[in-house]
Amino acid sequence: xxxxxxxxxxxxxxxxxxxxxxxxxxxxxxxxxxxxxxxxxxxxxxxxxxxxxxxxxxxxxxxxxxxxxxxxxxxxxxxxxxxxxxxxxxxxxxxxxxxxxxxxxxxxxxxxxxxxxxxxxxxxxxxxxxxxxxxxxxxxxxxxxxxxxxxxxxxxxxxxxxxxxxxxxxxxxxxxxxxxxxxxxxxxxxxxxxxxxxxxxxxxxxxxxxxxxxxxxxxxxxxxxxxxxxxxxxxxxxxxxxxxxxxxxxxxxxxxxxxxxxxxxxxxxxxxxxxxxxx
Amino acid sequence: xxxxxxxxxxxxxxxxxxxxxxxxxxxxxxxxxxxxxxxxxxxxxxxxxxxxxxxxxxxxxxxxxxxxxxxxxxxxxxxxxxxxxxxxxxxxxxxxxx
Numbered sequence: 001x002x003x004x005x006x007x008x009x010x011x012x013x014x015x016x017x018x019x020x021x022x023x024x025x026x027x028x029x030x031x032x033x034x035x036x037x038x039x040x041x042x043x044x045x046x047x048x049x050x051x052x053x054x055x056x057x058x059x060x061x062x063x064x065x066x067x068x069x070x071x072x073x074x075x076x077x078x079x080x081x082x083x084x085x086x087x088x089x090x091x092x093x094x095x096x097x098x099x100x101x102x103x104x105x106x107x108x109x110x111x112x113x114x115x116x117x118x119x120x121x122x123x124x125x126x127x128x129x130x131x132x133x134x135x136x137x138x139x140x141x142x143x144x145x146x147x148x149x150x151x152x153x154x155x156x157x158x159x160x161x162x163x164x165x166x167x168x169x170x171x172x173x174x175x176x177x178x179x180x181x182x183x184x185x186x187x188x189x190x191x192x193x194x195x196x197x198x199x200x201x202x203x204x205x206x207x208x209x210x211x212x213x214x215x216x217x218x219x220x221x222x223x224x225x226x227x228x229x230x231x232x233x234x235x236x237x238x239x240x241x242x243x244x245x246x247x248x249x250x251x252x253x254x255x256x257x258x259x260x261x262x263x264x265x266x267x268x269x270x271x272x273x274x275x276x277x278x279x
Numbered sequence: 280x281x282x283x284x285x286x287x288x289x290x291x292x293x294x295x296x297x298x299x300x301x302x303x304x305x306x307x308x309x310x311x312x313x314x315x316x317x318x319x320x321x322x323x324x325x326x327x328x329x330x331x332x333x334x335x336x337x338x339x340x341x342x343x344x345x346x347x348x349x350x351x352x353x354x355x356x357x358x359x360x361x362x363x364x365x366x367x368x369x370x371x372x373x374x375x376x377x
Contacts, residue, residue, distance in 0.1 A: 051302075054302065055302055055303065058302060058303025059299070059303055061303075062297075062299060062303050062305075071305075072303070073302075073303060073304050073305075166354065226364065227364065229351070230351070230352070230364050230365065230368050231368055231371070232344075232347055232348065232351060239351065240351055240352075240353065240354050240355075241351045241352050241354075241355055241361070241364075242355075243355050243358055243360075243361060244360055244361065244364065246360060249360050256363075256367060259363075259364070259367035259371075260367060260370070260371065263367065263368065263371040264371070267371075267375070
């Protein structure tokens with residue numbers, strides 16, 4: 001099914017809630033966060049009704065990654081501290097984490113790695129909302145999960161093709177599906193009313209130069225992705241390190257000391273977080 | 280910080296991460312020093328292992344990590360920006376074994 005019509009692809013992706021292979025938690029979540037005017041209370045209420053989701057949200061906010069380890073004991077508190085956008089992203093990530101692991105072994109570790117590296121870089125660059133960049137990192141590859149859920153066999157073949165020919169996974173996706181996981185996740189992020197900057201980071205993480213609202217944030221997620229692949233944390237469908245975008249790398253102007261620090265933080269937090277979510 | 284199986288815990292070790300129950304409540308804070316009593320409490324909670332303060336060493340030998348690094352970078356050898364990144368990762372890996 002190469003040369004799939006991009007419109008067909010987009011329609012299927014945007015209607016994931018009607019696809020039988022999509023897990024129910026993701027369907028419910030999609031119904032909840034599709035409302036553009038969802039309030040913090042409604043989100044808290046939704047999360048609190050699902051013990052598994054509650055546990056995962058609390059685990060995530062209490063993990064060392066968020067800077068308040070072990071201090072948050074209610075979903076309400078978590079939602080207030082982190083804000084609606086971060087919580088929406090967090091909910092999507094915790095609900096796809098398990099599927100992520102089944103979809104592609106190592107994708108969860110890769111995503112956590114990119115989230116951590118994005119956040120460390122965002123802090124270094126003095127960004128006001130490093131948490132939002134963290135979420136962008138966590139979700140940047142969620143399109144791979146969606147593609148696997150909707151077209152499991154075709155996606156599996158795509159990964160094998162990329163592996164065999166040494167091309168990047170997004171190139172293999174484009175030749176089979178007409179679009180990449182980044183575009184797929186970008187559509188979903190838009191449909192779910194994620195902040196536009198977050199949508200841009202996700203949709204353009206392979207081509208940061210085309211981001212207009214969030215060029216710096218996109219460059220951060222892009223660089224984080226390359227660094228995590230360079231360190232060899234997790235697996236994302238690419239076994240070779242891709243080239244970093246020259247413009248993005250120049251904008252970030254990272255020195256040797258910066259790289260050392262990012263790699264160190266990556267090492268410390270990825271293992272822990274991955275273990276916490278292994279359950 | 281290494282993750283130590285419960286049966287290898289000894290009094291005097293310090294928790295590197297807080298110990299949480301399944302709903303995310305803190306049972307023992309980060310930095311708690313273990314005693315015989317606390318170790319048996321941890322055992323009773325059905326926890327397999329906990330994070331303990333101190334350096335942790337990678338499970339795989341250094342040579343293996345370094346040759347995997349070479350392999351991953353084989354398509355971008357001629358790119359000067361990638362050379363900077365590779366050098367940083369190499370030094371980072373080497374530092375983990377010091």
